[in-house]
Amino acid sequence: MDNHTNGPIEDLGVVLGVDGGTTNTVCVCLPYGSTGQVKCLSRAVAGSSNRNSVGENAAMETLENVMKEALSMAERDWSEVRAVCLAVSGVNHPSDQKRLLDWLRMKFPSHVKFYVENDAVAALASGTMGKLHGCVLIAGTGSIAYGITEDGREARAAGAGPVLGDWGSGYGIAAQALTAVIKAHDGRGPLTRLTDNILKELQLSSPDEVIGWTYADASWARIAALVPVVVSSAIEGDEVANKILHESVCDLADCVIAVVRRLQLCGEDGKGRFPLVMVGGVLESNKKWDIGKEVTKCISKVYPGINPIQPEVEPAVGAALLAWHMCTKEGKTVQNGT
Numbered sequence: 001m002d003n004h005t006n007g008p009i010e011d012l013g014v015v016l017g018v019d020g021g022t023t024n025t026v027c028v029c030l031p032y033g034s035t036g037q038v039k040c041l042s043r044a045v046a047g048s049s050n051r052n053s054v055g056e057n058a059a060m061e062t063l064e065n066v067m068k069e070a071l072s073m074a075e076r077d078w079s080e081v082r083a084v085c086l087a088v089s090g091v092n093h094p095s096d097q098k099r100l101l102d103w104l105r106m107k108f109p110s111h112v113k114f115y116v117e118n119d120a121v122a123a124l125a126s127g128t129m130g131k132l133h134g135c136v137l138i139a140g141t142g143s144i145a146y147g148i149t150e151d152g153r154e155a156r157a158a159g160a161g162p163v164l165g166d167w168g169s170g171y172g173i174a175a176q177a178l179t180a181v182i183k184a185h186d187g188r189g190p191l192t193r194l195t196d197n198i199l200k201e202l203q204l205s206s207p208d209e210v211i212g213w214t215y216a217d218a219s220w221a222r223i224a225a226l227v228p229v230v231v232s233s234a235i236e237g238d239e240v241a242n243k244i245l246h247e248s249v250c251d252l253a254d255c256v257i258a259v260v261r262r263l264q265l266c267g268e269d270g271k272g273r274f275p276l277v278m279v280g281g282v283l284e285s286n287k288k289w290d291i292g293k294e295v296t297k298c299i300s301k302v303y304p305g306i307n308p309i310q311p312e313v314e315p316a317v318g319a320a321l322l323a324w325h326m327c328t329k330e331g332k333t334v335q336n337g338t
């Protein structure tokens with residue numbers, strides 16, 4: 001996005017990038033033809049836009065409102081939009097994409113360019129500054145690995161929810177820790193410091209109360225919030241917590257390895273270099289038990305050419321950069337008079 005001109009910047013309109021999650025939806029507005037560093041004109045936040053969680057109508061209403069708000073905060077209107085990238089969780093199938101594309105076409109003038117994808121794509125673009133090549137691993141409440149080759153072949157692993165094998169996610173780690181507490185209590189498993197540490201965190205006095213706590217509200221994010229307790233228990237030397245974390249590291253690494261293998265992102269000899277963007281609270285660095293670092297170590301035993309990247313911008317900016325790149329390509333076409 002570097003521009004080496006010194007004169008006034010011509011106003012060429014704006015692009016919108018939307019990162020639509022299960023909890024939050026973020027929309028950023030970037031000036032098209034902006035210079036130097038990525039500089040957002042505005043940033044708006046709304047609730048869930050995952051149609052699987054809130055239903056189709058509510059999801060679309062959220063998307064429309066968040067784009068409207070970002071435009072209004074930037075003092076722009078719909079007619080100035082050049083391109084829109086919607087990267088939304090729950091977009092898993094071409095029919096999901098088509099529904100959103102049809103909807104966007106009704107909202108915007110016909111010259112506007114659209115790009116609709118799963119939210120993992122925006123996370124990848126946030127680490128590669130809009131270039132679609134490489135792999136992204138997301139480990140937050142849930143987990144997913146997504147990869148794309150320079151010629152546009154895509155693959156993903158996990159991301160289907162905890163019931164369908166998203167081990168290594170925040171939910172996966174915390175659910176195993178809670179299970180270990182119950183097993184230790186009823187004699188099926190070894191004693192573990194997780195018991196005292198989790199009881200203290202939840203302000204409960206006995207493992208029996210943990211059962212009531214989980215039934216009271218089994219939302220994935222509430223359970224997943226216990227991961228830092230598992231990490232601190234492992235740092236204290238607890239074997240059960242350490243085993244849970246080591247197995248989770250392998251599960252997360254397996255997701256990336258499966259995607260890289262299917263796409264041959266490292267070339268046929270497995271030694272080529274490729275960007276691996278790492279996103280999500282579980283991969284945040286902890287000095288004494290760094291899950292993200294252990295995952296990259298594990299992957300690099302199989303694929304030594306990984307280039308781990310912690311993005312400096314948020315996924316919504318990644319989505320806006322994808323929209324921006326789409327315009328750039330299109331801009332060249334327009335200048336050529338086609």
Ligand SMILES: Nc1ncnc2c1ncn2[C@@H]1O[C@H](COP(=O)(O)OP(=O)(O)OP(=O)(O)O)[C@@H](O)[C@H]1O
Nearest residue numbers: 140141142170171224225226227228280281282284
């Ligand atoms: N320091 C830490 N070390 C390890 N895990 C952490 C740390 N801080 C937060 N977490 C975990 O990160 C997870 C939340 O991450 P994040 O905010 O990226 O997820 P999310 O956006 O809610 O979920 P998703 O990406 O699945 O939509 C929780 O499981 C939380 O316990």
